[in-house]
Amino acid sequence: MAQTNFNTTTITPETDYEVRSLDTMCVNESDVSLPWYHNLKYAAVGVLFGITFVKAEIISWFRIQEMFRLQSFHMYGVIGTAVAVGALSVFLIKKFKVRTIHGEAITFQDKKFNKGQIFGGLLFGFGWAMTGACPGPLFATLGTGALAISVTILSAIAGTWVYGYFRDRLPH
């Protein structure tokens, strides 16, 4: 019998990788260990993105309502253009085997289908239409000074926590 160690509280690299890769994209491991301030370059990208969220009215509750009522092309144009530019970028990165600025290879993982993408997708769609914001614009709305949105962000964190708690009992 293989030894099992279910009761350990430490995180083994294998389970850590497995848990992190169960969903989302956080499987990108880096061998390069850099000081914390290197993360500021991601903050800089975030600043540009945050400005865009506000100036293109992506954070507007009204724009989201118009999108779901087919009353405006705006959000379809934003998301459609973003996907086109993103897809072309990914294609070029793969084709020319572009590396990171630190010389590491850029890697991609395939997403696995599970029923969560249907059930969770619908539930998120409900929430998106109610709050008029997906997670990025929630944080951007906070930045504009509409501090009441912090309650919505806390509620979203609570929703994520409740999902994590009941994860094993939900259909996937």
Add this chain to the structure above:
Amino acid sequence: MLELLQRPWPWYTAGIIAGLTVPALLILGNRHFGISANLRHICAACLPANVKFFKYDWKKEAWNLFFIGGIVVGAFLASTLLADPNPVQVAPALAEELAGYGMTDFSSMVPVELISWPSLFTLRGFILLVGGGFLVGFGTRYAGGCTSGHAIMGLSNLQWPSLVATCCFMAGGFIMANLILPFIMQL
């Protein structure tokens, strides 16, 4: 130039910048664009509570928390330095519908009649802000991503599960906005 930046940006400008976020994060450090994962990282950092789903080394994902920190700062800069003094444009049909619910203030793109402290203490505001927020957090994690991780990053990488997820996001939004929201708005 400043006046041009202050006016609402067209969809193609926003789409190009949002699309370029994908290669920017990849080239800066092999990071994959996805914002809702931060909600999970915050759980892992603050309240893991021995839940397996939150037991991982969230510090490896600190870059993403810096990224959303940047979003907050960028939004602050845009709403102060680049603020547009004009009221937000709202489609006539939507404005008419909202007027039926007593919503007539279109001075800000964040509707003060919904997203504000007084609104939180109304039944309508509570359901939309607290209930809606809960669904955003629960649904994105259940789906394994949000608009950025699935609709933009996933579709850019031609992942068909992301297409399923994106279609369900839209379907959920259409159902809520057209069939359920009218009842909540009347509360």
